Amino acid sequence: MRVISAEILEVELDLREPTDLPFEAGQWVSVPFGPKNVRAYSIASTPRSSRHITLCADVAPGGIGSAWFRGLTVGQDIGFKAPFGGFLFRRDDSRRPLFVAEEIGIVPIRSMLADLDETGFDLRGALVYWGRDQSWLPYHEELLALARRSPGLAYHPVVPSASIADLTAAVGAHAGDARDLVAYVSGGGAMIDAVREVLMAGGLDRKSVRWEKFW
Ligand SMILES: Cc1cc2nc3c(=O)[nH]c(=O)nc-3n(C[C@H](O)[C@H](O)[C@H](O)COP(=O)(O)OP(=O)(O)OC[C@H]3O[C@@H](n4cnc5c(N)ncnc54)[C@H](O)[C@@H]3O)c2cc1C
Numbered sequence: 001m002r003v004i005s006a007e008i009l010e011v012e013l014d015l016r017e018p019t020d021l022p023f024e025a026g027q028w029v030s031v032p033f034g035p036k037n038v039r040a041y042s043i044a045s046t047p048r049s050s051r052h053i054t055l056c057a058d059v060a061p062g063g064i065g066s067a068w069f070r071g072l073t074v075g076q077d078i079g080f081k082a083p084f085g086g087f088l089f090r091r092d093d094s095r096r097p098l099f100v101a102e103e104i105g106i107v108p109i110r111s112m113l114a115d116l117d118e119t120g121f122d123l124r125g126a127l128v129y130w131g132r133d134q135s136w137l138p139y140h141e142e143l144l145a146l147a148r149r150s151p152g153l154a155y156h157p158v159v160p161s162a163s164i165a166d167l168t169a170a171v172g173a174h175a176g177d178a179r180d181l182v183a184y185v186s187g188g189g190a191m192i193d194a195v196r197e198v199l200m201a202g203g204l205d206r207k208s209v210r211w212e213k214f215w
Contacts, residue, residue: 039065102187124152
Protein backbone atom coordinates (compact mmCIF):
# COMPACT_ATOMS: atom_id res chain seq x y z
CA MET A 1 0.00 0.00 0.00
CA ARG A 2 1.39 3.41 -0.94
CA VAL A 3 -0.06 6.40 0.83
CA ILE A 4 -0.16 9.13 -1.81
CA SER A 5 -1.80 11.61 0.52
CA ALA A 6 -4.02 11.49 3.60
CA GLU A 7 -7.00 9.97 1.76
CA ILE A 8 -5.51 8.71 -1.48
CA LEU A 9 -4.08 5.21 -1.43
CA GLU A 10 -2.49 3.05 -4.08
CA VAL A 11 -2.19 -0.73 -4.09
CA GLU A 12 -0.53 -3.19 -6.37
CA LEU A 13 -2.32 -6.48 -6.96
CA ASP A 14 -0.48 -9.59 -8.12
CA LEU A 15 -2.67 -11.79 -10.25
CA ARG A 16 -2.85 -15.41 -9.18
CA GLU A 17 -5.78 -16.98 -10.98
CA PRO A 18 -5.54 -16.29 -13.82
CA THR A 19 -1.99 -14.96 -13.68
CA ASP A 20 -2.52 -12.53 -16.49
CA LEU A 21 -5.19 -9.90 -17.17
CA PRO A 22 -5.34 -8.55 -20.70
CA PHE A 23 -6.91 -5.10 -20.61
CA GLU A 24 -6.75 -1.74 -22.30
CA ALA A 25 -5.64 1.49 -20.67
CA GLY A 26 -8.72 3.23 -19.26
CA GLN A 27 -10.56 0.08 -18.18
CA TRP A 28 -11.67 -0.83 -14.66
CA VAL A 29 -12.17 -3.73 -12.27
CA SER A 30 -15.37 -4.53 -10.42
CA VAL A 31 -15.08 -5.51 -6.75
CA PRO A 32 -18.12 -7.40 -5.38
CA PHE A 33 -19.71 -6.58 -2.02
CA GLY A 34 -22.63 -8.98 -2.02
CA PRO A 35 -25.38 -9.46 -4.59
CA LYS A 36 -25.92 -6.44 -6.84
CA ASN A 37 -23.45 -4.34 -4.86
CA VAL A 38 -20.10 -3.59 -6.46
CA ARG A 39 -17.51 -0.81 -6.56
CA ALA A 40 -15.51 0.01 -9.66
CA TYR A 41 -11.81 0.90 -9.64
CA SER A 42 -9.98 2.04 -12.73
CA ILE A 43 -6.66 0.40 -13.43
CA ALA A 44 -3.89 2.95 -12.90
CA SER A 45 -1.15 0.81 -14.42
CA THR A 46 -0.66 -0.06 -18.07
CA PRO A 47 -1.33 -3.23 -20.06
CA ARG A 48 2.39 -3.95 -20.24
CA SER A 49 2.31 -5.05 -16.61
CA SER A 50 -0.64 -7.38 -16.99
CA ARG A 51 0.57 -9.82 -14.28
CA HIS A 52 0.01 -7.18 -11.68
CA ILE A 53 -2.22 -4.15 -11.71
CA THR A 54 -2.25 -0.94 -9.74
CA LEU A 55 -5.39 0.58 -8.26
CA CYS A 56 -5.61 4.01 -6.70
CA ALA A 57 -8.50 5.20 -4.55
CA ASP A 58 -9.82 8.24 -2.84
CA VAL A 59 -11.07 6.77 0.43
CA ALA A 60 -12.71 9.97 1.67
CA PRO A 61 -16.25 8.88 0.60
CA GLY A 62 -16.03 6.40 3.49
CA GLY A 63 -18.47 3.75 2.25
CA ILE A 64 -17.83 0.02 1.81
CA GLY A 65 -15.48 0.55 -1.13
CA SER A 66 -13.34 2.99 0.82
CA ALA A 67 -13.32 0.76 3.91
CA TRP A 68 -12.28 -2.23 1.78
CA PHE A 69 -9.49 -0.27 0.14
CA ARG A 70 -8.18 1.12 3.44
CA GLY A 71 -8.18 -2.34 4.98
CA LEU A 72 -6.20 -4.13 2.25
CA THR A 73 -3.19 -5.94 3.66
CA VAL A 74 -0.09 -7.49 2.12
CA GLY A 75 -0.74 -11.04 0.95
CA GLN A 76 -4.51 -10.81 1.27
CA ASP A 77 -6.49 -12.74 -1.34
CA ILE A 78 -9.15 -10.68 -3.07
CA GLY A 79 -11.56 -11.38 -5.89
CA PHE A 80 -12.73 -9.06 -8.63
CA LYS A 81 -14.03 -9.13 -12.19
CA ALA A 82 -12.27 -7.38 -15.04
CA PRO A 83 -11.76 -5.77 -17.42
CA PHE A 84 -14.74 -3.50 -18.07
CA GLY A 85 -15.31 -0.17 -19.73
CA GLY A 86 -15.08 1.70 -22.98
CA PHE A 87 -13.27 4.85 -21.85
CA LEU A 88 -10.37 4.17 -24.19
CA PHE A 89 -7.97 6.41 -26.04
CA ARG A 90 -8.42 6.04 -29.80
CA ARG A 91 -5.05 6.03 -31.46
CA ASP A 92 -6.60 6.21 -34.92
CA ASP A 93 -8.33 9.51 -34.12
CA SER A 94 -6.09 12.21 -35.55
CA ARG A 95 -7.72 15.03 -33.60
CA ARG A 96 -5.90 16.79 -30.77
CA PRO A 97 -6.79 15.20 -27.41
CA LEU A 98 -7.82 17.30 -24.45
CA PHE A 99 -7.71 15.29 -21.22
CA VAL A 100 -9.63 16.68 -18.28
CA ALA A 101 -9.50 15.05 -14.84
CA GLU A 102 -10.99 15.87 -11.48
CA GLU A 103 -8.95 14.59 -8.53
CA ILE A 104 -9.03 10.75 -8.42
CA GLY A 105 -10.59 10.84 -11.91
CA ILE A 106 -7.01 11.02 -13.17
CA VAL A 107 -6.60 7.24 -12.75
CA PRO A 108 -7.74 6.03 -16.21
CA ILE A 109 -6.09 9.05 -17.87
CA ARG A 110 -2.83 8.27 -16.08
CA SER A 111 -3.02 4.74 -17.49
CA MET A 112 -3.74 6.06 -21.00
CA LEU A 113 -0.91 8.61 -20.95
CA ALA A 114 1.59 6.14 -19.48
CA ASP A 115 0.53 3.55 -22.05
CA LEU A 116 0.99 6.02 -24.92
CA ASP A 117 4.36 7.04 -23.51
CA GLU A 118 5.58 3.46 -23.02
CA THR A 119 4.63 2.52 -26.57
CA GLY A 120 6.36 5.52 -28.14
CA PHE A 121 3.16 7.20 -29.29
CA ASP A 122 3.69 10.87 -30.13
CA LEU A 123 2.10 12.48 -27.06
CA ARG A 124 0.36 15.71 -27.89
CA GLY A 125 -2.61 17.72 -26.73
CA ALA A 126 -3.32 19.01 -23.25
CA LEU A 127 -4.18 17.74 -19.78
CA VAL A 128 -6.20 19.98 -17.50
CA TYR A 129 -6.14 18.50 -14.00
CA TRP A 130 -8.24 20.01 -11.25
CA GLY A 131 -8.23 19.37 -7.50
CA ARG A 132 -9.10 21.28 -4.37
CA ASP A 133 -5.38 21.48 -3.53
CA GLN A 134 -2.19 19.76 -4.63
CA SER A 135 -2.60 16.85 -2.22
CA TRP A 136 -5.70 15.91 -4.26
CA LEU A 137 -3.70 15.60 -7.48
CA PRO A 138 -2.30 12.06 -7.37
CA TYR A 139 0.42 11.45 -9.97
CA HIS A 140 1.03 15.20 -10.29
CA GLU A 141 4.85 14.85 -10.14
CA GLU A 142 4.83 12.03 -12.65
CA LEU A 143 2.61 14.01 -15.02
CA LEU A 144 4.88 17.04 -14.68
CA ALA A 145 7.86 14.89 -15.63
CA LEU A 146 5.94 13.35 -18.53
CA ALA A 147 4.98 16.78 -19.87
CA ARG A 148 8.59 17.98 -19.52
CA ARG A 149 9.87 15.25 -21.79
CA SER A 150 6.87 15.40 -24.18
CA PRO A 151 7.01 18.79 -25.90
CA GLY A 152 3.64 18.18 -27.58
CA LEU A 153 1.79 17.64 -24.29
CA ALA A 154 0.77 20.70 -22.26
CA TYR A 155 0.02 20.06 -18.59
CA HIS A 156 -2.25 22.49 -16.73
CA PRO A 157 -2.85 21.61 -13.08
CA VAL A 158 -5.58 23.84 -11.65
CA VAL A 159 -5.21 24.56 -7.91
CA PRO A 160 -5.99 25.82 -5.35
CA SER A 161 -9.69 26.21 -5.60
CA ALA A 162 -12.81 24.29 -4.75
CA SER A 163 -14.72 25.72 -7.65
CA ILE A 164 -15.60 23.85 -10.83
CA ALA A 165 -15.81 27.29 -12.48
CA ASP A 166 -12.00 27.51 -12.28
CA LEU A 167 -11.71 24.21 -14.04
CA THR A 168 -14.12 25.12 -16.81
CA ALA A 169 -12.32 28.45 -17.29
CA ALA A 170 -9.05 26.54 -17.70
CA VAL A 171 -10.68 24.08 -20.08
CA GLY A 172 -12.03 26.98 -22.15
CA ALA A 173 -8.61 28.63 -22.18
CA HIS A 174 -6.70 25.50 -23.19
CA ALA A 175 -9.19 23.80 -25.51
CA GLY A 176 -8.12 25.59 -28.67
CA ASP A 177 -9.93 25.09 -31.96
CA ALA A 178 -12.93 22.79 -31.39
CA ARG A 179 -12.86 21.57 -35.01
CA ASP A 180 -9.69 19.62 -34.30
CA LEU A 181 -10.46 18.37 -30.80
CA VAL A 182 -11.52 15.25 -28.93
CA ALA A 183 -11.99 15.36 -25.17
CA TYR A 184 -11.46 12.64 -22.54
CA VAL A 185 -13.06 13.73 -19.28
CA SER A 186 -13.01 11.78 -16.00
CA GLY A 187 -14.28 12.51 -12.50
CA GLY A 188 -17.60 13.52 -10.96
CA GLY A 189 -20.81 13.93 -12.94
CA ALA A 190 -21.19 17.64 -12.16
CA MET A 191 -17.70 18.34 -13.48
CA ILE A 192 -18.25 16.26 -16.61
CA ASP A 193 -21.49 18.13 -17.36
CA ALA A 194 -19.83 21.52 -16.80
CA VAL A 195 -16.86 20.67 -19.01
CA ARG A 196 -19.08 19.26 -21.74
CA GLU A 197 -21.14 22.45 -21.68
CA VAL A 198 -18.07 24.66 -22.08
CA LEU A 199 -16.67 22.56 -24.90
CA MET A 200 -20.00 22.39 -26.72
CA ALA A 201 -20.41 26.15 -26.35
CA GLY A 202 -17.01 26.37 -28.08
CA GLY A 203 -18.32 24.33 -31.03
CA LEU A 204 -17.46 20.75 -30.08
CA ASP A 205 -20.14 18.15 -30.78
CA ARG A 206 -21.45 16.03 -27.89
CA LYS A 207 -19.98 12.78 -29.23
CA SER A 208 -16.48 14.23 -29.19
CA VAL A 209 -16.61 14.47 -25.42
CA ARG A 210 -15.79 11.01 -24.06
CA TRP A 211 -16.17 10.56 -20.35
CA GLU A 212 -15.85 8.29 -17.32
CA LYS A 213 -18.14 9.14 -14.43
CA PHE A 214 -16.76 7.98 -11.05
CA TRP A 215 -19.54 9.46 -8.93
C1 LIG B 1 -16.07 3.31 -13.96
C2 LIG B 1 -15.68 3.75 -12.57
C3 LIG B 1 -14.36 3.79 -12.20
C4 LIG B 1 -13.99 4.21 -10.92
N1 LIG B 1 -12.67 4.26 -10.60
C5 LIG B 1 -12.30 4.69 -9.37
C6 LIG B 1 -10.93 4.81 -9.01
O1 LIG B 1 -10.03 4.46 -9.80
N2 LIG B 1 -10.63 5.27 -7.78
C7 LIG B 1 -11.62 5.65 -6.87
O2 LIG B 1 -11.29 6.07 -5.76
N3 LIG B 1 -12.91 5.54 -7.18
C8 LIG B 1 -13.28 5.07 -8.40
N4 LIG B 1 -14.59 4.97 -8.69
C9 LIG B 1 -15.57 5.23 -7.62
C10 LIG B 1 -15.68 3.96 -6.75
O3 LIG B 1 -16.34 2.93 -7.50
C11 LIG B 1 -16.52 4.20 -5.49
O4 LIG B 1 -17.71 4.86 -5.82
C12 LIG B 1 -15.78 5.02 -4.48
O5 LIG B 1 -14.62 4.33 -4.05
C13 LIG B 1 -16.64 5.29 -3.25
O6 LIG B 1 -17.13 4.08 -2.74
P1 LIG B 1 -17.62 3.95 -1.25
O7 LIG B 1 -18.31 2.63 -1.12
O8 LIG B 1 -16.50 4.25 -0.30
O9 LIG B 1 -18.62 5.14 -1.08
P2 LIG B 1 -20.15 5.19 -1.53
O10 LIG B 1 -20.99 4.81 -0.38
O11 LIG B 1 -20.31 4.42 -2.80
O12 LIG B 1 -20.27 6.71 -1.91
C14 LIG B 1 -20.57 7.69 -0.96
C15 LIG B 1 -20.87 8.98 -1.73
O13 LIG B 1 -19.66 9.54 -2.24
C16 LIG B 1 -19.78 9.81 -3.64
N5 LIG B 1 -18.42 9.63 -4.18
C17 LIG B 1 -17.83 8.47 -4.59
N6 LIG B 1 -16.55 8.70 -4.94
C18 LIG B 1 -16.33 10.03 -4.73
C19 LIG B 1 -15.21 10.87 -4.89
N7 LIG B 1 -14.02 10.38 -5.32
N8 LIG B 1 -15.32 12.17 -4.59
C20 LIG B 1 -16.48 12.68 -4.15
N9 LIG B 1 -17.60 11.94 -3.97
C21 LIG B 1 -17.52 10.63 -4.26
C22 LIG B 1 -20.81 8.83 -4.11
O14 LIG B 1 -21.45 9.29 -5.28
C23 LIG B 1 -21.78 8.78 -2.94
O15 LIG B 1 -22.66 9.87 -2.98
C24 LIG B 1 -14.99 4.57 -9.98
C25 LIG B 1 -16.33 4.50 -10.34
C26 LIG B 1 -16.68 4.11 -11.61
C27 LIG B 1 -18.14 4.05 -11.98
